[in-house]
Amino acid sequence: MVLRLTDLVKTFPGVRALDGVQLEVRAGEVHCLLGQNGAGKSTLIKVLAGVHQPDSGLVEWRGEPATFANPQAAMKAGIATIYQELDLVEDLSVAENAFLGH
Numbered sequence: 001m002v003l004r005l006t007d008l009v010k011t012f013p014g015v016r017a018l019d020g021v022q023l024e025v026r027a028g029e030v031h032c033l034l035g036q037n038g039a040g041k042s043t044l045i046k047v048l049a050g051v052h053q054p055d056s057g058l059v060e061w062r063g064e065p066a067t068f069a070n071p072q073a074a075m076k077a078g079i080a081t082i083y084q085e086l087d088l089v090e091d092l093s094v095a096e097n098a099f100l101g102h
C-alpha cells in the first residue's frame with residue numbers, strides 16, 4: 001500500500017471539510033476524486049501535500065505513519081501536487097510547467 005488514509009478529519013470554522021475519510025492507494029493505481037464544489041477534494045489533497053494539518057486520523061505513506069508539517073516535507077517524501085489554479089508560464093511547454101521549481 002503506497003498510501004492509506006484512516007478516519008481523516010479536518011474542520012474549518014463552521015465546516016467539517018473532511019469527515020472521517022478512508023482511502024487506500026496501491027502502487028500503479030490511478031484514482032479520480034469526484035465531488036461537488038465544497039465536498040472537500042482540495043482539502044484532502046492539501047492535507048496530503050502538507051498545506052493543512054488534519055485534526056485527527058492517520059496518514060500512512062509507503063507503509064509508515066506520516067505527518068507533513070509543510071509542503072516542502074511532503075515534496076521531500078515524494079508527494080507532488082499540481083494545483084488547479086496553477087500559474088502557467090506561457091513560453092514553457094506543458095512538461096516544463098509541470099516541473100517548474102525542480
Ligand SMILES: Nc1ncnc2c1ncn2[C@@H]1O[C@H](COP(=O)(O)OP(=O)(O)O)[C@@H](O)[C@H]1O
Nearest residue numbers: 012015017035036037038039040041042043044
Ligand atoms: N482555508 C479554509 N478556510 C475555511 N474554510 C475552508 C478553507 N478551505 C476550504 N474550506 C471549506 O471547506 C469545505 C471544503 O472545501 P474544498 O476542500 O475546497 O472543496 P472542493 O475542493 O471539493 O470544492 C468548503 O465548505 C470550504 O468552504
Ligand SMILES: [Mg+2]
Nearest residue numbers: 041042043084
Ligand atoms: Mg477544490
